[in-house]
Amino acid sequence: MEIAYTVWPYMKSAFTATESSEEERGKFEQGVREVADIGFRNIENFNFTVIQFEDYPEEFERIMRENGTKLVNIYHCLTGDFEKDYALAVRCCDFLNRHGAHLMNLEVSRRNGREATPVAMQEVCDQVNKIADLCVEKGITLCLHPHYWTFCETADQIAFFAEHTDPAKVKFCIDTCHCVLGKMNPCETVEKYVDRIACMHLKDISSDENEHPEFPIKRCRALGEGIVDFRKVHEILKDHGYDGILCVEVDWPRLCNFDTAQISYRYLHDVLRLR
Numbered sequence: 001m002e003i004a005y006t007v008w009p010y011m012k013s014a015f016t017a018t019e020s021s022e023e024e025r026g027k028f029e030q031g032v033r034e035v036a037d038i039g040f041r042n043i044e045n046f047n048f049t050v051i052q053f054e055d056y057p058e059e060f061e062r063i064m065r066e067n068g069t070k071l072v073n074i075y076h077c078l079t080g081d082f083e084k085d086y087a088l089a090v091r092c093c094d095f096l097n098r099h100g101a102h103l104m105n106l107e108v109s110r111r112n113g114r115e116a117t118p119v120a121m122q123e124v125c126d127q128v129n130k131i132a133d134l135c136v137e138k139g140i141t142l143c144l145h146p147h148y149w150t151f152c153e154t155a156d157q158i159a160f161f162a163e164h165t166d167p168a169k170v171k172f173c174i175d176t177c178h179c180v181l182g183k184m185n186p187c188e189t190v191e192k193y194v195d196r197i198a199c200m201h202l203k204d205i206s207s208d209e210n211e212h213p214e215f216p217i218k219r220c221r222a223l224g225e226g227i228v229d230f231r232k233v234h235e236i237l238k239d240h241g242y243d244g245i246l247c248v249e250v251d252w253p254r255l256c257n258f259d260t261a262q263i264s265y266r267y268l269h270d271v272l273r274l275r
Contacts, residue, residue: 001237003274004042004072004247005264006201007031009257014048024052029063034258036067038265039275044073044105044247047088050095057098064099071099072245073199075145077107082127089131093138103199103245104135105145105173108152108161116151118160124151125164132169143173143199148181148217155184162193171198175249176228177205177220187232194240201249202264204228218252222260223267234272246274 008014010031014024032043043064053060064070074092078085092104108124128144135142144161146152152161162172172193178201179186190197204226205219212218223230237246248268253260268274 001243001246001274002042002072003040003265003268004044004245005035005040005261006044006046006073006075006247006249007035007257008046008048008075009251009253010034011046011048014046014052017048017051020052020055024048025056025059028052031257032063032067032069035261036069038258038262039269040248040261040265041069042072042245042247043069044075044245044249045071047074047076047092049074050088050091054091054095060099071096071101073101073103073105073143073247075105075107076131078109078124078127080109085127086131086134089134090138093135093140096140097138102139102141103143104140105143105199106131107145107147108150110149111151111153116153116157121151121157121160122164125161128161128165128170132166136169141171141198142169143171145173145175145201146178146182147175148178153178153182155182155189158182158189158193162196167196172196173199173201175201175203176230176233177201177203177217180205180228181216181219186228187236190233190236194236194242197237197242197244199245199247200233200237200242201247202228202230202233203249203251204230220251221254222250222263223248224271225263230267230272234274
C-alpha cells in the first residue's frame with residue numbers, strides 16, 4: 001500500500017477557472033511542496049489540473065521532480081453535460097498517460113433534488129460504462145467514487161452501480177467519510193467491495209450530525225480526529241492483499257491545509273505504520 005495526498009483544497013478557486021493561470025499553477029506547486037515536506041510522495045488532484053497544466057507539461061514535471069513526488073490519480077466528475085464530461089475525460093486520460101499515472105476517480109452526477117430511481121441510475125451507469133471503455137482503451141483504471149449528494153451515495157445505490165457496471169472495467173474508490181454521510185459503516189463497505197477497490201480515500205468525520213447540516217461535508221476531519229476506525233479499514237485491506245493507493249483527502253480543513261496534512265501523516269505513520 002502506498003499513501004497519497006490530494007492537494008485540490010489548496011486550489012478551490014480553480015473549480016471555476018476555464019483557462020490556465022500562473023496563480024493557480026502556483027497554488028498547486030505550493031500544495032505539492034507542503035505535503036512533500038511532510039512526507040507524502042504521491043499526489044492526487046482534481047480534473048482542473050489538466051486545464052492548468054495541459055499546455056505546461058514541463059512545468060508540471062519540474063514541480064514533481066523538485067519535490068520528489070509523482071502523480072498517481074486524477075479525480076474527474078460527471079456534471080450532467082455528458083458530451084463535455086466525456087471530452088474532459090479524454091484529456092484526463094491523456095494527461096495521466098503523459099505523466100506516468102494510471103488511476104482516474106469518477107464521481108457521478110449530483111442529484112440536485114432529483115430522485116435516484118432505477119431509470120435515472122441506469123442512465124448514469126451507462127455514462128460510467130462509456131467512460132470505462134475509454135479508460136480501458138487508454139490504459140487507465142477507472143475507479144467509481146460513491147459520494148454524498150450523488151446518484152451513487154447509499155448502500156443500495158452503490159449496489160445498483162456495482163451490478164450495472166462491468167467489474168473488469170469499473171473499480172471502486174471507497175471514501176470513508178462519504179460512507180458515514182451515506183449512513184454506512186466504512187469497514188462493512190470496504191469489506192463488501194474490497195476485491196473491487198483500486199483506490200481508497202481516507203478522511204475522518206465528526207460524530208455530530210448537527211454540525212453543518214446545510215453542508216455536512218464540512219464535518220470532515222484529519223485522520224484520527226473523528227469516528228472512522230482506520231485501524232479496522234487498514235486491517236481489512238491488508239487481509240485481502242490490497243496493494244493500492246490510500247489517499248488522504250480533507251475537503252474543508254478546520255486548520256490550515258499544512259497542519260491538517262501533517263496531522264494525517266502522523267496518524268498514518270504512528271498508528272497505521274505507513275509512510
